Amino acid sequence: MPELPEVEALSEFLNERLVTRAIGRVYPVAVNVLKTYDPPLTALEGRTVEAVGRRGKFLVITAGELHLVTHLARAGWLRWQQKLPAEPPRPGKGPLALRVRLADPTTTGFDLTEAGTQKRLAVYCVHDPGEVPGIARLGPDPLDPGFTETVLRDLLSGEKRQLKGVLRDQSVIAGIGNAYSDEILHAARMSPFKLAARLTEEQTETLYQAIGSTLREAVERSRGLAAGELKAEKKTGLRVHGRAGQACPVCGDTIREVSFADSALQYCPTCQTGGKPLADRRLSRLLK
Incomplete structure (x- = not known):
């Protein structure tokens, strides 16, 4: 997408x-x-x-x-x-x-x-x-100069949902989907299952910086490319999304995946979850 x-x-x-x-x-x-x-x-x-x-x-x-x-x-x-x-x-x-x-x-x-x-x-x-x-219904654009750390903190305040879902919600922040939410959370070294409202001020600052740097770097990589080249550029620039089973480019651990009904997320256990694999509920049901 x-x-x-x-x-x-x-x-x-x-x-x-x-x-x-x-x-x-x-x-x-x-x-x-x-x-x-x-x-x-x-x-x-x-x-x-x-x-x-x-x-x-x-x-x-x-x-x-x-x-x-x-x-x-x-x-x-x-x-x-x-x-x-x-x-x-x-x-x-x-x-x-x-x-x-x-x-x-x-x-x-x-x-x-x-x-x-x-x-x-x-x-x-x-x-x-x-x-x-x-x-x-769109929320603020993360590349707009008005999107500050304070704005992000206010958006996350009281959010009882997991960070992955919040980042993908277009009514909260506009433009981030499945792929770049994985990339942002990897850059921020945060679990996709972490509750948004529980972020400390320091963690909110880290997430804010990860949102800006991840999206701006992706925009710069894409700038000047023909429309037909953008899909390939997106894939080559991703570090964890779509790379389950491969080595994390930061620590070398194996990138894991959690599957849902119509999508999946990818993450690095060492970088994001203290070395612990996240529960894949769909896989658990298959094993019963």
């Missing part, structure tokens, strides 16, 4: 290629991705793109008074196309969900695609990004 660093890089990539150019046609290939109908997507056609930005994990393309907002979800992606086919795309069983063709004489544009059977990619055409429910 694209998270804050990848969506930030995508917004920069598109800014260089879309701003000052007019939208020619918008083709909704998979109707289920479209979550709004008024104004229609056709209202974007002929408008000049003024900016491309990010709200949490949402990508926002601004064209006049309208905004094309996209959430790529777990299996969605944006593919820049230097030469689109001349004929309009046809609905089918393929991954193509939406196509945007620019208005100039070239055949340039981009496709939104989604792999797999769980279709969660979402597209909105709105007058104000705040009209999108997911954006309206």
Whole structure:
């Protein structure tokens, strides 16, 4: 799933290629991705793109008074196309969900695609990004200058949930998902099961620094890359997420995994849990 660093890089990539150019046609290939109908997507056609930005994990393309907002979800992606086919795309069983063709004489544009059977990619055409429910619920952006250690402390105060869940909650902090929450907790040397409200002032400061450094480093690694290169860059930059069974790059211990119904977390016992493996409830049930 694209998270804050990848969506930030995508917004920069598109800014260089879309701003000052007019939208020619918008083709909704998979109707289920479209979550709004008024104004229609056709209202974007002929408008000049003024900016491309990010709200949490949402990508926002601004064209006049309208905004094309996209959430790529777990299996969605944006593919820049230097030469689109001349004929309009046809609905089918393929991954193509939406196509945007620019208005100039070239055949340039981009496709939104989604792999797999769980279709969660979402597209909105709105007058104000705040009209999108997911954006309206977003907590503060961790890369915003206003996101201070005091803000984080206030957010965690009274939180009876585990740190892993709190970091992934978009209404608490915007943009952090499964992968970077693992990376942040590893950098902070904290257990994903630690209760958020029990952090000391020193631990809160450590977590705050880990959030900022982990996300900023990921953004810098992604900056300047083409859209098609971002997925590979994300994987190569991760130290624990997706690396169960491999050696921790910090201490050499074996990275462990805890599985859930539809996701999994990875962590280093030596760096994060005092050498003790966390209980994997799904595995425990299988062993009974």
